[in-house]
Amino acid sequence: MPIATIVNKEKSWPTVRFTPDYYRYAYTQYRKGNLGPLVEMLNQAETDGQVSGCLRLRRAGFQVDHIVDPFSDETKDVERAEWLTDIFKNLKMRKLHRHIQEGRMKGYKVIDFDWDVVKGKQVPISFEAFEQKYFRRDPDTQILKIDWGKNLEDIPETALTCETDETPEELPVLRDYILKVFGIESWASFIERFGEPTLIGWYPAGAEQEFKDELEAALGNIARAAYGIAPDLKTGSGEKMIDKIETNRTTGDHNLFEDRCNKSISITILGHANAVEQSKGLQVGENQTQYKVVRSIAVDDMYFIEENVNQLIKTIIDRNFGDGRYPAYELDKKEKVDIKEMSSVVDMAHRHGVTIMPENYAILGLKLAEDQEPVTKQPSPLDY
Numbered sequence: 001m002p003i004a005t006i007v008n009k010e011k012s013w014p015t016v017r018f019t020p021d022y023y024r025y026a027y028t029q030y031r032k033g034n035l036g037p038l039v040e041m042l043n044q045a046e047t048d049g050q051v052s053g054c055l056r057l058r059r060a061g062f063q064v065d066h067i068v069d070p071f072s073d074e075t076k077d078v079e080r081a082e083w084l085t086d087i088f089k090n091l092k093m094r095k096l097h098r099h100i101q102e103g104r105m106k107g108y109k110v111i112d113f114d115w116d117v118v119k120g121k122q123v124p125i126s127f128e129a130f131e132q133k134y135f136r137r138d139p140d141t142q143i144l145k146i147d148w149g150k151n152l153e154d155i156p157e158t159a160l161t162c163e164t165d166e167t168p169e170e171l172p173v174l175r176d177y178i179l180k181v182f183g184i185e186s187w188a189s190f191i192e193r194f195g196e197p198t199l200i201g202w203y204p205a206g207a208e209q210e211f212k213d214e215l216e217a218a219l220g221n222i223a224r225a226a227y228g229i230a231p232d233l234k235t236g237s238g239e240k241m242i243d244k245i246e247t248n249r250t251t252g253d254h255n256l257f258e259d260r261c262n263k264s265i266s267i268t269i270l271g272h273a274n275a276v277e278q279s280k281g282l283q284v285g286e287n288q289t290q291y292k293v294v295r296s297i298a299v300d301d302m303y304f305i306e307e308n309v310n311q312l313i314k315t316i317i318d319r320n321f322g323d324g325r326y327p328a329y330e331l332d333k334k335e336k337v338d339i340k341e342m343s344s345v346v347d348m349a350h351r352h353g354v355t356i357m358p359e360n361y362a363i364l365g366l367k368l369a370e371d372q373e374p375v376t377k378q379p380s381p382l383d384y
Contacts, residue, residue: 003112003159007134008148013040014133018178030171033137035107040133042106042170045177050262054269055105061298062101062305063094064332068313071325081327084313087123099129100308101301103162105169108144110135111160113312115319122319124312127160158315162308172268180261271297295335302331353377 014037016022026037045051068088070081096111103109109132113124135155136147144161145152155161201215263273271294309329317326346360358372 002114003110003128003130003146003156006153007130007146011133011147013043013131016040016044018044018181020178023174023178030107033139033142036133036136038168038171038174039106039131041174042168045170045174048177048180048265050265051173051177051269054266058269058293058297058301059098059101061293061295062097062301062331064302066093066329066331069328069330071327077325077327080317080321080325083121084316084327087316091124091127096127096309097305099127100160100162100305102129103308104164104301104304106132107168108132108135108161108163110144110155111162112156113158113160115158123316160308160312160315162304164304169268173265176261176264176268180258270294299333302333306331350375350377 016026016037018041022037023041026041029036030038046055066088068081068084070077099109099111109129111127111129114126114128115122116125117123118125134147135144136152137144138152144163145154201219203212203215266273270292306329310326313329314326317323346356350356353376356375358368358374361368361372361375
């Protein structure tokens with residue numbers, strides 16, 4: 001039975017508060033197997049420009065080409081791999097990759113598939129990725145199950161449960177997001193209170209309450225953000241007086257505080273803070289490599305995705321063949337060629353008289369003739 005028919009669709013996200021106390025509560029619930037409060041905090045943190053931008057670049061790191069390797073070189077295994085390749089062409093794999101990788105970022109992600117019979121075989125034709133709020137870990141076994149409040153139900157075996165046994169990758173982001181957002185709020189409150197002149201009304205020592213009330217009412221008409229009254233022990237003139245006192249404005253720079261949070265967010269998601277430290281002054285069209293995710297992190301994401309897609313392949317093969325001859329799903333982990341650097345190397349080698357093979361030019365994106373021969377620098381009279 002598809003999960004869509006048995007999850008509690010009436011269940012709503014918890015109402016969260018971005019305070020240290022609620023963060024501690026959400027983390028405690030996470031440790032108990034209930035990720036609902038924590039994931040909702042993560043969802044809201046993703047609306048922040050810095051968090052959203054870093055996550056988008058993180059996802060770009062694993063959106064690469066894929067292949068399905070046959071179990072062996074036997075004809076039936078090769079044909080089976082080609083059959084799976086055709087299935088994946090219609091399954092929106094880039095979207096599936098994103099949902100699978102979310103399991104690493106937020107602790108887990110459950111994906112269910114719609115199956116149909118095509119040419120006598122059961123194949124997945126579409127999928128639905130479910131929010132984390134519909135699931136909870138069994139407190140006794142720590143197995144993820146469908147949450148019905150008072151009782152828990154098993155997730156169907158045909159669903160893909162993408163979960164990590166490590167700390168969710170996005171969890172450290174919350175601390176810096178809370179600091180940044182509430183730092184701004186606290187700073188605004190500070191500026192409202194102390195960033196303006198403070199007005200103090202002076203009244204004669206021993207003045208009656210009616211006198212004080214009149215003075216305070218006058219101050220209230222001037223400014224309500226920061227004011228107060230005090231007995232005049234200096235002049236004793238007996239007159240109502242109002243002084244303006246400027247506050248000390250060297251209390252710090254909130255931009256530096258926010259910048260520090262953005263750096264920490266970038267390091268958590270991308271593996272470096274270059275997107276913050278090197279982004280100033282960039283022009284459109286420049287090589288903005290500082291926004292790329294660290295290679296090792298991107299490769300880790302790819303391995304996580306492969307493991308889960310291979311679990312899907314196992315389900316497909318078991319439902320149709322049951323012989324254990326599973327093809328392997330692999331993402332292209334080869335590091336991308338730096339076109340500018342590669343062009344420079346090829347040009348230098350050519351100038352030095354090295355014979356350049358056609359594939360060296362093909363790597364640069366050039367379309368070559370089928371009969372293209374290796375290229376060698378032609379002798380020049382200047383060489384003699």
